[in-house]
Amino acid sequence: xxxxxxxxxxxxxxxxxxxxxxxxxxxxxxxxxxxxxxxxxxxxxxxxxxxxxxxxxxxxxxxxxxxxxxxxxxxxxxxxxxxxxxxxxxxxxxxxxxxxxxxxxxx
Amino acid sequence: xxxxxxxxxxxxxxxxxxxxxxxxxxxxxxxxxxxxxxxxxxxxxxxxxxxxxxxxxxxxxxxxxxxxxxxxxxxxxxxxxxxxxxxxxxxxxxxxxxxxxxxxxxxxxxxxx
Numbered sequence: 543x544x545x546x547x548x549x550x551x552x553x554x555x556x557x558x559x560x561x562x563x564x565x566x567x568x569x570x571x572x573x574x575x576x577x578x579x580x581x582x583x584x585x586x587x588x589x590x591x592x593x594x595x596x597x598x599x600x601x602x603x604x605x606x607x608x609x610x611x612x613x614x615x616x617x618x619x620x621x622x623x624x625x626x627x628x629x630x631x632x633x634x635x636x637x638x639x640x641x642x643x644x645x646x647x648x649x
Numbered sequence: 650x651x652x653x654x655x656x657x658x659x660x661x662x663x664x665x666x667x668x669x670x671x672x673x674x675x676x677x678x679x680x681x682x683x684x685x686x687x688x689x690x691x692x693x694x695x696x697x698x699x700x701x702x703x704x705x706x707x708x709x710x711x712x713x714x715x716x717x718x719x720x721x722x723x724x725x726x727x728x729x730x731x732x733x734x735x736x737x738x739x740x741x742x743x744x745x746x747x748x749x750x751x752x753x754x755x756x757x758x759x760x761x762x
Contacts, residue, residue: 572748583738585692585753628692635747636682636705639692 545569546640548629554646561616563643565629568610572634576603576614579626579642588614588627619647651675655741655754662761665730670757672724672741678752680744681724683716685709685737686756692740698724731761 546567555561565574576588589596589603591612596603600619605612616623626644630637654673662668674681683695696706698716715727724743728735741754 575751577753582755583686583758584755585740585742587750587752590750630692632748635680636694636697637684637692637742637751638694639684641691 544641545638546629546631548627548640548643550643551641552644552646554648555619557620557647557649559619559647561619561623561645561647563614563627563629563645565612565614565640566610567612567629567631567638569631569633569638571631573632574605574612575630575632575637576601576612577628577630579628581625585628616645621647621649623647651752653741653743653752653754655739655757657757658755659758660760662731662759664733664761668728668731668759670726670728670739670741670759672726672743672754673722674724674741674743675745675752678743678745680747681716681718682742682744682751683726684740684742686740687734687737695726695739728759731759733761735759736761 549564573592575590578586591605600617602615624646626642628642629640656671681698684692686692694707696710697704713729718724738756740756742751
């Protein structure tokens with residue numbers, strides 16, 4: 543069983559739509575990370591959170607520690623948001639990755 | 650903005666050859682990690698390194714793999730005798746503290762033929 547599960551695995555949206563990607567985990571963590579992986583392969587950190595909610599531009603990340611669940615929301619989606627979004631948890635030190643959600647935003 | 654630099658970006662090697670992947674961490678970071686991603690699969694942890702020694706390693710990180718920080722700057726991953734199944738994207742990541750944001754390099758795509 544995967545320690546980090548994301549849904550959906552693939553998501554196609556029209557430009558302007560509100561997008562939600564979900565992440566559930568089964569291990570104790572000190573923090574949860576949302577990462578973005580571009581088609582070229584590079585990984586960029588979007589958020590690190592251990593409680594509550596964080597916002598950066600059109601991106602919002604929330605976490606519910608009791609339910610071991612996090613969501614990443616994208617408001618007013620744009621084609622440049624097309625990428626793979628990865629949830630990763632940190633029990634302390636290393637990161638344990640989910641399988642990623644491939645997002646495609648059509649103009 | 651500070652960044653983690655990996656070289657080379659792409660390496661093709663013959664099966665059985667040794668390869669060394671290099672990473673230049675962010676200058677004040679102390680915690681270093683190698684991860685790999687086989688094509689179409691999720692990113693997997695290989696090894697973490699702090700204070701010039703391995704702090705944790707995964708089952709993947711067998712005797713064929715080694716890491717070191719030879720000159721206090723570069724952080725390297727060596728694969729002694731590459732196998733076809735070592736073909737993957739290898740990412741270096743660094744953190745200032747264990748529970749802070751992780752910064753990733755752009756990755757090295759290793760192809761073993």
